[in-house]
Amino acid sequence: MKVGLVCPYTWDVPGGVQVHIHDLSAALIELGHEVSVISPADDDTPLPPYVTSVGRAVPVPYNGSVARLAFGPLSARRVRRWLRDGEFDVVHVHEPTTPSLSLLASWAFDGPLVATFHTSIERSRTLAAAYPILQTALEKISGRIAVSEAARRTLVEHHGGDAVLIPNGVRVASFADARPLPGWPGEGGSLGFLGRLDEPRKGFTVLLQAFELLARQRPDVRLLVAGPGDAADAVRGVPDSVASRVTFLGLVSDEDKARMLHSVDLYVAPNTGGESFGIVLLEAMAAQTPVLASNLDAFRMVLDDGHAGAVFPVGDAGMLAVRAAELLDDPPARARLVAAGRECVRGYDWSTVARDVIRVYETVAVDAGTVVLHGRSTPRPSQRGLPRQRG
Numbered sequence: 001m002k003v004g005l006v007c008p009y010t011w012d013v014p015g016g017v018q019v020h021i022h023d024l025s026a027a028l029i030e031l032g033h034e035v036s037v038i039s040p041a042d043d044d045t046p047l048p049p050y051v052t053s054v055g056r057a058v059p060v061p062y063n064g065s066v067a068r069l070a071f072g073p074l075s076a077r078r079v080r081r082w083l084r085d086g087e088f089d090v091v092h093v094h095e096p097t098t099p100s101l102s103l104l105a106s107w108a109f110d111g112p113l114v115a116t117f118h119t120s121i122e123r124s125r126t127l128a129a130a131y132p133i134l135q136t137a138l139e140k141i142s143g144r145i146a147v148s149e150a151a152r153r154t155l156v157e158h159h160g161g162d163a164v165l166i167p168n169g170v171r172v173a174s175f176a177d178a179r180p181l182p183g184w185p186g187e188g189g190s191l192g193f194l195g196r197l198d199e200p201r202k203g204f205t206v207l208l209q210a211f212e213l214l215a216r217q218r219p220d221v222r223l224l225v226a227g228p229g230d231a232a233d234a235v236r237g238v239p240d241s242v243a244s245r246v247t248f249l250g251l252v253s254d255e256d257k258a259r260m261l262h263s264v265d266l267y268v269a270p271n272t273g274g275e276s277f278g279i280v281l282l283e284a285m286a287a288q289t290p291v292l293a294s295n296l297d298a299f300r301m302v303l304d305d306g307h308a309g310a311v312f313p314v315g316d317a318g319m320l321a322v323r324a325a326e327l328l329d330d331p332p333a334r335a336r337l338v339a340a341g342r343e344c345v346r347g348y349d350w351s352t353v354a355r356d357v358i359r360v361y362e363t364v365a366v367d368a369g370t371v372v373l374h375g376r377s378t379p380r381p382s383q384r385g386l387p388r389q390r391g
Contacts, residue, residue: 001033001089001090001361001365002033002086003033003035003036003088003361004035004083004088004092004105005021005025005035005036005037005038005092005094006037006038006039006092006093006101006102006105007037007038007039007040007094007101007102008040008070008093008094008102009057010042010069011039011040011041011045011053012042013068014227014251016118016279017095017118020094020147020168021039022048023169023171023350024350025037026171026350028354029050031354031355031358033358036051036086036088037052038054038078038079038101038105039052039054039101040055040056040057040068040069040101041053041054041055041056041057042056043055052078052082054074054079055074055078057070058070058071060099069100070101071099071100079108083105083109088109088111089361090111090112090114090364091114092114092115092357093106093113093114094115094118095117095119096115096117097117097137097138102115103134106138106140106141107136107137107140112143112361112364112365113140113141113143113364114142114145115138115143115145116145116146116147116166117144117145117146117152117154117155118147118276118277119151119154120150120154120274120275120298135159138159142364142367142368143361143364144163144164145163145360146165147166147167147277148165148167148276148298149297149301150275150277150301151163154276164360166353166356166357167277167302168277169349169352169354170279170282170283170286170345170349171349172346172348175287178262178287180259180262181256181259181262184222184224184263184264185264185265187220188219188220188221189218189220189222189265189266190221190222190224190265190266191207191211191214191264191266191268191324192263192289193223193226193267193268194225194227194267195271196228196229197225197227197228197230197233197234198229198230200272201272202271203269203271203272203294204225204229204270206315206316206317207270207320208223208234208238209317210268210270210321210324211242211245211246213321214324214325215242215245218325218328221245222246222247223246223247224247224264225246225249226248226251226256226257226260228250231248231250257283258287261284261287261289262288264289265327265328266289266290266292266328267280267281267289268291268292268324269292269293270294271294273296273314275296276298277298277301277302278303281293282302282345282348284341285308285309285338285341285342285345288338288342290310290334290337290338291308291337291341292320292324292327293309293310293312294311294312294313294314295312295314296314299311304344307340308337308341308345309337309341311323
């Protein structure tokens with residue numbers, strides 16, 4: 001099957017949607033399908049051979065973060081050319097209500113169209129006002145996927161319709177066998193954090209407050225941090241005795257991310273909101289690192305309602321410090337979380353998730369008058385002219 005994947009956010013800036021599309025592409029290729037991705041990207045960004053760039057994106061505040069989007073006549077022309085040249089059996093857009101390439105592709109493509117909804121947001125006047133415009137694209141979607149119940153609920157409440165629930169995936173094997181970084185985790189206990197330092201909803205300030213409390217009682221405890229942002233700004237106002245025990249790795253490769261997760265005794269996800277899933281929790285579980293996460297609905301779902309990871313109240317630095325101290329002092333409890341996490345994450349491996357996505361592709365292709373046989377598609381003449389079912 002020839003599959004076109006549309007990424008709305010710039011390829012060169014880390015984000016959950018980009019990682020999802022990258023890993024889904026790899027899984028589809030491994031299963032014998034032909035894949036092409038279109039995405040915004042800076043001109044000097046090295047891209048995989050299957051990725052086509054529409055050029056640089058523009059940063060736009062979105063859902064408590066800054067999304068880098070591409071929208072306008074030039075982007076629309078490049079999307080139409082990619083669709084024409086690709087001759088895809090199925091086009092799979094991500095976040096089709098975001099004003100970027102996925103929306104443009106949904107408007108332009110007339111074949112079997114699948115959409116994945118990642119975002120969980122509250123009702124907004126902006127979305128309500130934009131609904132008539134978005135509806136012209138949403139009506140063309142044949143199959144809808146939501147990565148979480150929160151994302152599915154957002155779709156239902158904002159736009160109507162429903163979606164099949166297929167979660168984000170993780171390449172379990174790539175995280176399982178990584179080696180720790182030199183000198184880590186050490187004897188005094190270590191915590192880990194992965195995320196953008198300058199994005200408030202990622203909760204780094206909450207973790208830093210909790211780490212200060214821990215450091216008063218634990219002279220050797222350390223914090224290992226990976227992700228973009230200004231390290232000096234992040235620890236401004238923190239006592240030197242505490243800041244000296246925080247190590248910043250900056251933006252890391254996938255290989256070093258796996259090594260970072262193997263380098264800590266406890267991975268902490270202090271996020272304060274705006275999360276519809278929690279892919280980094282799966283990555284930590286795949287690395288056999290126990291997880292301590294804020295008690296967000298999306299995180300509880302990934303952690304099997306708290307069985308595969310410990311939780312603390314959202315934004316409560318004091319309770320974060322208490323729960324972290326309890327787990328650092330209780331190796332058997334951490335081992336139980338690792339065992340539960342290892343079992344839980346198996347169901348999220350891309351080898352399983354990609355096959356679920358392919359079943360959606362096959363369904364919409366058949367509904368559109370195409371039979372998929374052994375990874376290739378052929379038209380069904382008896383079905384031509386019939387209206388395509390809507391998702």
